[in-house]
Amino acid sequence: MSERTSALYAALRRTRAAQRLLARATTHQRDEALEAVARRLETDRDAALAANAADLAQAADLSPAMRDRLLLTPARYDALVASVRALAALPDPLGEERLVAERPNGLRVFRRRIPLGVVAVVYEARPNVTVEAASIALRAGNAVVLRGGSEAVRSNTVLAEAVRAGLADAGLPPDAVLFIEDTARERVTELLGATGLVDLAIPRGGPALMAFVDAHARVPVIRHGAGVCHVYIDREADLAMAVNVAFNAKVSRPGVCNSAETLLVHDDVAAAVLPALGRRLAAAGVELRADEAARASLAAAGVEARVATEHDWDTEFLALVFAVRCVPSLEAALDHIATHGTEHTATIVTADVEAAERFLSEVNASCVLWNASTRFNDGGELGLGAEIGISTSRMHAFGPMSLRELTAEKFVVRGDGQVRG
Numbered sequence: 001m002s003e004r005t006s007a008l009y010a011a012l013r014r015t016r017a018a019q020r021l022l023a024r025a026t027t028h029q030r031d032e033a034l035e036a037v038a039r040r041l042e043t044d045r046d047a048a049l050a051a052n053a054a055d056l057a058q059a060a061d062l063s064p065a066m067r068d069r070l071l072l073t074p075a076r077y078d079a080l081v082a083s084v085r086a087l088a089a090l091p092d093p094l095g096e097e098r099l100v101a102e103r104p105n106g107l108r109v110f111r112r113r114i115p116l117g118v119v120a121v122v123y124e125a126r127p128n129v130t131v132e133a134a135s136i137a138l139r140a141g142n143a144v145v146l147r148g149g150s151e152a153v154r155s156n157t158v159l160a161e162a163v164r165a166g167l168a169d170a171g172l173p174p175d176a177v178l179f180i181e182d183t184a185r186e187r188v189t190e191l192l193g194a195t196g197l198v199d200l201a202i203p204r205g206g207p208a209l210m211a212f213v214d215a216h217a218r219v220p221v222i223r224h225g226a227g228v229c230h231v232y233i234d235r236e237a238d239l240a241m242a243v244n245v246a247f248n249a250k251v252s253r254p255g256v257c258n259s260a261e262t263l264l265v266h267d268d269v270a271a272a273v274l275p276a277l278g279r280r281l282a283a284a285g286v287e288l289r290a291d292e293a294a295r296a297s298l299a300a301a302g303v304e305a306r307v308a309t310e311h312d313w314d315t316e317f318l319a320l321v322f323a324v325r326c327v328p329s330l331e332a333a334l335d336h337i338a339t340h341g342t343e344h345t346a347t348i349v350t351a352d353v354e355a356a357e358r359f360l361s362e363v364n365a366s367c368v369l370w371n372a373s374t375r376f377n378d379g380g381e382l383g384l385g386a387e388i389g390i391s392t393s394r395m396h397a398f399g400p401m402s403l404r405e406l407t408a409e410k411f412v413v414r415g416d417g418q419v420r421g
Contacts, residue, residue, distance in 0.1 A: 051155045119137050127156055227261070228316050345374040349371055
């Protein structure tokens with residue numbers, strides 16, 4: 001059997017046909033579908049939570065961060081259902097048209113927002129992605145192909161079937177959501193090579209998954225890569241604010257991609273801020289890995305820290321581990337972030353407007369913040385609604401991807417008989 005006649009490619013052709021039908025649906029029809037999906041999820045709540053418990057029981061070898069991403073508590077499940085309904089309250093980007101130019105020959109040039117088409121999402125551990133990716137894609141008129149990891153296959157199967165049933169309830173094609181139950185890497189290879197059938201692939205996972213995608217992708221890819229996120233405490237920082245921001249950025253949920261992994265502290269305030277922050281972090285169970293200057297300031301307060309290695313500056317710990325470095329200047333902080341960051345998230349704590357604006361201008365990250373925790377790089381927190389992920393690719397989408405980021409613009413030209421000479 002050739003690749004193009006495989007069962008997956010046959011399913012992808014059905015999904016592509018379903019996307020054309022979905023793209024013709026009105027805003028009202030797509031909103032009704034979201035409500036139907038939410039009702040199906042409510043009906044299947046017990047089955048989904050039981051499936052998730054079974055997945056967790058088989059996932060004893062996962063890291064704490066991966067187990068946290070896999071876990072669906074009742075509260076998380078209810079929030080997931082609420083996020084589906086919340087999408088309907090957001091403006092519909094489809095059909096939005098803006099005038100670009102009126103040409104001397106009378107042509108009027110517009111740009112109209114359209115769906116991207118068929119979006120494939122390859123992800124690990126996170127069953128919430130099954131619902132969020134499908135719902136966001138559908139609201140923006142896209143079909144979606146979902147390929148989760150083996151550790152969440154029971155959870156994902158129940159959730160995907162609920163979404164497909166909701167589409168059918170609303171009179172829209174359930175084939176607009178394709179869930180790939182086969183977790184073999186060969187299916188991912190097929191999916192990444194499905195030119196003409198898949199318009200965009202979005203991988204969400206660790207370095208091994210990203211390397212695999214880089215090696216096999218023939219369709220366009222927007223990476224949702226590692227989050228080596230930074231907090232920089234400047235010499236002009238409010239010290240109480242700095243402690244609160246850095247603590248929240250590391251501790252509030254360490255296993256997610258917008259958690260801070262490296263703390264940079266200006267030499268001039270290290271002795272003042274690190275003792276209080278170090279004690280608070282240590283009390284929360286955070287392991288500190290610091291350079292010699294930072295270790296000295298921490299030791300003065302009785303806080304132990306391991307010697308940081310060069311590898312630590314490049315590591316997404318996804319755990320209660322914080323790399324700490326003292327820097328002599330804003331310039332040095334910018335250099336460190338440029339060298340070791342992953343263009344995900346970085347924040348500066350300072351009262352110096354000039355320093356803050358330079359940081360916001362020069363740091364290449366999908367979200368840069370001033371006097372706020374890195375944990376705010378999230379679609380819901382930024383007012384975008386649910387997100388399909390956080391793009392670390394500097395393409396049309398950079399940062400949280402919600403409805404508008406799953407659309408493109410085409411040119412629409414209106415004339416009255418013009419011809420080109």
